[in-house]
Amino acid sequence: MPPVEAGLGEPRVLLTEEEIASTVARLAAEMSARYHDGVVLIGVLRGSVPFLADLVRAMTVPVSVDFMAITPYTPGSGRVRLLKDLDLDIAGRDAVIVEDIVDTGLSTAFLRTELRRRNPRSVAVCTLLDRRVRRVVPVEIDFAGLDVADSFVVGYGLDHEGRYRNLRLVAAADVELLAADPDAYVPVFYGSPG
Ligand code: IMP
Numbered sequence: 593m594p595p596v597e598a599g600l601g602e603p604r605v606l607l608t609e610e611e612i613a614s615t616v617a618r619l620a621a622e623m624s625a626r627y628h629d630g631v632v633l634i635g636v637l638r639g640s641v642p643f644l645a646d647l648v649r650a651m652t653v654p655v656s657v658d659f660m661a662i663t664p665y666t667p668g669s670g671r672v673r674l675l676k677d678l679d680l681d682i683a684g685r686d687a688v689i690v691e692d693i694v695d696t697g698l699s700t701a702f703l704r705t706e707l708r709r710r711n712p713r714s715v716a717v718c719t720l721l722d723r724r725v726r727r728v729v730p731v732e733i734d735f736a737g738l739d740v741a742d743s744f745v746v747g748y749g750l751d752h753e754g755r756y757r758n759l760r761l762v763a764a765a766d767v768e769l770l771a772a773d774p775d776a777y778v779p780v781f782y783g784s785p786g
């Protein structure tokens with residue numbers, strides 16, 4: 593595996609662990625203030641898992657957790673499909689969709705429509721990252737973390753071909769470099785073996 597040349601295609605730290613922690617604390621406080629009676633947080637698999645885990649522990653109201661999984665939208669696939677549905681009944685309850693990032697908005701818009709059909713008291717959206725410049729469908733974001741303009745980011749749940757999800761930071765990545773070699777950032781982030 594070729595080493596990543598210094599400066600060339602090297603990942604750039606976008607959010608440090610501290611910046612993530614303060615964003616999580618702010619969002620948890622906002623949601624705790626809104627949902628005195630408790631809330632169901634719905635994590636979108638798999639990118640939202642680290643964010644959701646930190647969020648629930650920072651919240652100070654009763655929280656239930658469930659998960660959904662959907663097929664990623666790709667041009668030509670036409671639409672998003674549900675791969676894993678909720679186990680909980682959210683009828684009459686307040687629910688929040690928890691996303692790692694809202695990009696085109698297609699996934700979030702689909703999930704919101706899908707969840708509204710189950711007659712919850714309310715459905716809100718919470719996302720760690722928001723890439724508004726890429727929006728294709730309008731999505732109302734009730735609890736917004738931070739804006740990103742970078743074309744591709746990894747870490748803290750966000751992956752490239754399943755890699756880099758367990759980084760404690762979020763970094764902007766060179767997509768062309770990763771397309772050529774998905775492991776290109778492994779030495780940078782995890783050190784070289786031995
Ligand atoms: P959307 O439907 O285009 O809004 O895409 C949302 C999903 O695409 C997110 O939940 C992520 O899983 C994935 N995604 C979008 N941008 C990125 C990125 O920069 N890095 C990793 N995953 C991303």
Ligand code: MG
Nearest residue numbers: 637638639692
């Ligand atoms: Mg995702």
